[in-house]
Amino acid sequence: MKAVSAEVFNKELEKKGELNDDTKAVELTGDEIKRIINDFAKATEISIKAGYDGIEIHGANNYLIQQFYSGYYNKRTDEWGGSLEKRMKFPLEVVDACCKVRDKYNKPEFIIGYSLSPEESFDDGITMTETMALVRALLKKPLQFIHVSQSKFFQESRRGEGTGISRLKVIHDEMKGKMALVDVGGLLSDKDFNKALNSGYVEFVGAGKAFLLNKDLGILLKEGKGDKIDLEFDADDPKKYALPKMLWGMVL
Numbered sequence: 122m123k124a125v126s127a128e129v130f131n132k133e134l135e136k137k138g139e140l141n142d143d144t145k146a147v148e149l150t151g152d153e154i155k156r157i158i159n160d161f162a163k164a165t166e167i168s169i170k171a172g173y174d175g176i177e178i179h180g181a182n183n184y185l186i187q188q189f190y191s192g193y194y195n196k197r198t199d200e201w202g203g204s205l206e207k208r209m210k211f212p213l214e215v216v217d218a219c220c221k222v223r224d225k226y227n228k229p230e231f232i233i234g235y236s237l238s239p240e241e242s243f244d245d246g247i248t249m250t251e252t253m254a255l256v257r258a259l260l261k262k263p264l265q266f267i268h269v270s271q272s273k274f275f276q277e278s279r280r281g282e283g284t285g286i287s288r289l290k291v292i293h294d295e296m297k298g299k300m301a302l303v304d305v306g307g308l309l310s311d312k313d314f315n316k317a318l319n320s321g322y323v324e325f326v327g328a329g330k331a332f333l334l335n336k337d338l339g340i341l342l343k344e345g346k347g348d349k350i351d352l353e354f355d356a357d358d359p360k361k362y363a364l365p366k367m368l369w370g371m372v373l
Contacts, residue, residue: 175232250281311347
C-alpha cells in the first residue's frame with residue numbers, strides 16, 4: 122500500500138479507468154501504521170529465533186518506508202506526514218522497534234542495518250539534504266551499517282547537500298566510522314569492485330546482477346580470476362544461471 126494520499130492515488134486510477142472497489146486506495150489509519158511497525162518487530166524476533174546473524178531494514182527503492190519519508194509520496198497531514206521530522210517518524214520507529222527486540226533477547230551480536238535510496242528525481246522527491254538528515258538520525262541509533270542502494274556506485278548528488286560530489290563520499294564523511302557504509306551500485310567486473318573498495322567511500326560493497334551472472338562470483342574475485350567473470354547474460358543458455366523462469370524474463 123502506498124503512502125501517497127489515497128485521493129491522489131485514486132484519481133490516477135480513475136484516469137486509467139482502473140478504479141473500482143478492489144483497487145481503491147484507503148489511507149492507513151494510525152492504528153494500522155502502528156500494527157505495521159509491530160510487524161517489523163515480529164519479523165526481527167522470528168529472525169533471531171531462526172538463528173540468523175542479522176537483518177536489514179528495507180528503507181530503499183520506493184517501498185513503504187521510503188514512501189513515508191518522501192514528500193512526493195507522503196501527503197499525510199497528521200503526525201506521520203507533513204514536515205521532514207514527521208515524515209521521518211515512521212522509519213525511525215521501525216528502527217527503534219527492531220532494536221528493542223534485539224535488546225529483549227539480549228543479542229547484542231545480532232546485526233541490524235538500514236538500507237536507503239539517496240535521491241528521488243521527481244519534484245518533491247527526496248534530495249540529498251533530506252537523505253543526510255535521515256543519515257544523521259540513523260547515526261544516533263544502535264545500528265551496525267547503512268546500505269545505500271543506487272544504480273551507479275560513483276553517482277554524484279543531484280540536488281541539495283553535496284551537489285556535484287559523490288553521494289557516498291558525502292554520506293561516508295558524515296558517518297566518520299560510527300558504523301559501516303555499504304553500497305550496491307552496478308558493479309560487475311573485478312576492476313569495478315576494486316575501484317569501489319579503493320575509493321575509501323565504503324567499508325563493504327554489495328553485488329546484485331553480478332551474482333546473478335556468476336554463481337561463484339566470490340570465489341572468482343578471491344582467486345583473482347577476473348577474466349572468468351561474465352558481464353552479460355547469454356540468452357542462449359538460461360540454465361547456466363539457475364534463475365527462476367519469471368526472473369529470467371526480467372533480466373533480459
